[in-house]
Amino acid sequence: MFIFEAKRIIIVIIGALINAIALNFFFISADVYASGFTGFAQLLSTIFSDFLNVDFISTGIWLLLLNVPVGILGWFKVGRHFTIYSILSVLMTTFFLELIPVQSFSNDIMLNAVFGGVLGGFGVGLTLKWGASTGGSDILAMVLSRMKDKPIGSYLMIVNGIIIFFAGLLNEPENALYTLLALYVTTRVVDGLHTRHEKVTAMIVTKKTDDLQKAIHEKVVRGMTILPARGAYTREDKAMLVLVITRYELYDLERIINEVDPEAFTNIVHTAGVFGFFRKDN
Structure with a gap:
């Protein structure tokens, strides 16, 4: 560290x-x-x-x-x-x-x-x-x-x-x-x-769902959706964590994923707009 x-x-x-x-x-x-x-x-x-x-x-x-x-x-x-x-x-x-x-x-x-x-x-x-x-x-x-x-x-x-x-x-x-x-x-x-986009969506496929969810919420103050997922080749049951963050939080999210689950698959996409609940209050 x-x-x-x-x-x-x-x-x-x-x-x-x-x-x-x-x-x-x-x-x-x-x-x-x-x-x-x-x-x-x-x-x-x-x-x-x-x-x-x-x-x-x-x-x-x-x-x-x-x-x-x-x-x-x-x-x-x-x-x-x-x-x-x-x-x-x-x-x-x-x-x-x-x-x-x-x-x-x-x-x-x-x-x-x-x-x-x-x-x-x-x-x-x-x-x-x-x-x-x-x-x-x-x-x-x-x-x-x-x-x-x-x-x-x-x-x-x-x-x-x-x-x-x-x-x-x-x-x-x-x-x-x-x-x-x-x-x-x-x-x-x-x-x-980096990115000039104000918000991006992160879709994280992981087997360490609870550990990663806890680590992210300790650092990034955002709501999150957890969806069931399955590997197409391995047929392993996994989960996909979906959350919208600002560009300033992208670095912290990458660091957390690398520390908790380096094998997780993460897709970052640009977000044109957000409707509904975005912020998670402490």
Whole structure:
């Protein structure tokens, strides 16, 4: 377990480094904005620097300040384990943003948008794949998903829409278009590495039904349906556990299955929508 957690910490740090490189080498110099709270941090840095002549609060510091109230919310509403890794990601991103100088490798805004989007998506996707998050909108999405069980895509679209609007308002109109391009590239890369879908359905065929059901319910706060199953070749009686989870819980589910029943067969499919009971209360 210690080695496992150590690997996750290293991955979170690497993801934060990649995100910082995407910002300082591509996005910031080209006035192209990232998604979520990172993009808002860029906007605030631009407003205070260009219009209020306040240069001592950098993008990294703004990112940290924006995540303080969200981190507190996540600590009480989501869970300490998930929030700790999110806080670590934000702290390391801020550290690398302050450490790495802002510089430009190209004057072509499109190249900056594409390469920044690829690097940013890789950093976010890598972090999500190992069961952590980059903080900010991820924590808000987790809170909304657990409290209301409603799609959070509309909320994230509003956040990114505001970022795109101000990207064009504070700079040239084309900056809004290139920001939209960067957000699209980031989403596609994250989708390739992990998933941008809000909810997925897991269908687990196992012989260790009771042990696996107990282990999942100890970690993942979701309802579950158990169906009888039988192997087509072995004719063995088994059970299929069906549950719908958010993308943030996918890593924990994979780890639980590998620990309890490595021989279980698991199929993960994208879920377009959920009607009825989704959340299991403690």
